[in-house]
Amino acid sequence: MKLNYEHFQAAHCENGVTTSLLQNVGVHQITEPLAFGIGAGLFFVYIPLIKINNGPAIAFRTLPGLVFNRTCKALDIPVVRKKFSSKQKAQSYLDQCLADGHPVGCQVGVYYLPYFPKEYRFHFNAHNLIVYGKEGDNYLISDPVMETVTTMTSYELERVRFAKGALAPKGQLYYPKEGRPVTDEQIRRAIKKGIAKNVNNMLHIPGPIAGVDGIKFIAKRIKNWRDKLGLKTAGLYLAQLVRMQEEIGTGGGGFRYIYGAFLQQAHAYLPNDDLLEISNTFTQAGDLWRSAAVQASGIYKGRIGSQEDFNQMSEYLFEIAEIEKQAFTSLSKITWKP
Structure with missing residues (x-):
């Protein structure tokens, strides 16, 4: 069968x-x-x-x-x-x-x-x-x-x-359960709804652990991991970050690249050029996630491991948080043409 x-x-x-x-x-x-x-x-x-x-x-x-x-x-x-x-x-x-x-x-x-x-x-x-x-x-x-x-x-x-x-x-x-014809108008509405949901999830979930605030939260903690956890455990925690990003994720912050591609494809249904500009911002975030993964891997594998190396790792994540906050804030301000 x-x-x-x-x-x-x-x-x-x-x-x-x-x-x-x-x-x-x-x-x-x-x-x-x-x-x-x-x-x-x-x-x-x-x-x-x-x-x-x-x-x-x-x-x-x-x-x-x-x-x-x-x-x-x-x-x-x-x-x-x-x-x-x-x-x-x-x-x-x-x-x-x-x-x-x-x-x-x-x-x-x-x-x-x-x-x-x-x-x-x-x-x-x-x-x-x-x-x-x-x-x-x-x-x-x-x-x-x-x-x-x-x-x-x-x-x-x-x-x-x-x-x-x-x-x-x-x-x-x-x-x-079954297939149904899907119109371009349905796709347009679905794109708008998906963007609004993602804006809310990344900017407006209460508490410090999720969305952009979650990235800042872990960035603050990483600065203290070396002294608080010891170099070995701190390295294992960073390995977890890389594992979830690279192996079970899509590699090098690949979800950010996919989201950038989504905004480019969305432009074909909703021709607002702001989508293309914001798409480039997500590509920038993806590049920084890749750099952060390289830094974390270096610490985990013992090639680097000073406090300054942990500080650099933290700064990568703070920069990513600001870039993603800027991108989603810009998305929230888009006015869709009828």
């Missing part, structure tokens, strides 16, 4: 799954940047009290599942999303979806993914892939971050669908 499905490679897993599943039901206008922007995927949060892989919880994107849900909702595409307590019921439901002709997105843990390079396998449970068929005991897998399709046995797929720990997927799967 192999569905009529075309593999789509993307910079990030949920963006790719969202784009691929929507294109599969006929929404051919959607691209990875448009899905990311309409889904208000760009974010930052630092939660020092929650530990993942012995480091603080840090995220460069919104919670898993929200890009898909928000994009489909904005385009009036109904969604099916299920979690399971029973592994048997999870597999039976998946098999029925495939029999009914639905490729499905699955949230999984990456640690036991057999086709992932070993250096990328650690306990992180918010990866997304598509199951698009089954042949014997092998499920046909389209993972958007991989170049080609692959297969997993029923045991291998069950293992990653029911991975334990933070953000445990609990067999979660999702797909568009």
Whole structure:
């Protein structure tokens, strides 16, 4: 049983799954940047009290599942999303979806993914892939971050669908319930809504840990990590920052590059030249995130490690926070022409 499905490679897993599943039901206008922007995927949060892989919880994107849900909702595409307590019921439901002709997105843990390079396998449970068929005991897998399709046995797929720990997927799967024609006017409205949501998330969430304020919050703390935590633990915390940015993120602050591409593509639907100028600002932020990752890696690997090196790391993040604040403030002031 192999569905009529075309593999789509993307910079990030949920963006790719969202784009691929929507294109599969006929929404051919959607691209990875448009899905990311309409889904208000760009974010930052630092939660020092929650530990993942012995480091603080840090995220460069919104919670898993929200890009898909928000994009489909904005385009009036109904969604099916299920979690399971029973592994048997999870597999039976998946098999029925495939029999009914639905490729499905699955949230999984990456640690036991057999086709992932070993250096990328650690306990992180918010990866997304598509199951698009089954042949014997092998499920046909389209993972958007991989170049080609692959297969997993029923045991291998069950293992990653029911991975334990933070953000445990609990067999979660999702797909568009049905395809509907999407007009350019719907895309325009969805773009505006996505931008407004992302402005709010980055500028107006109360408290110090999220959005632009979250970047400033961790920047302040980094200056004190060397003395407070010791060089080894401080290096591990910085490694966590790089891991979430580079390995589970999109590399070098890549979410900022994708958001910049979203604004460029949005310009085709909403021809306001401010979008192009602000797009360049997000590219600048992405470049600085890349520089920060290089600095953090140098500390973690022991090539550098003085207090001045930690100060420099902190300054990178303060500068990024100001750039992203400027960009989202500018977006909030755009007046859309009728």
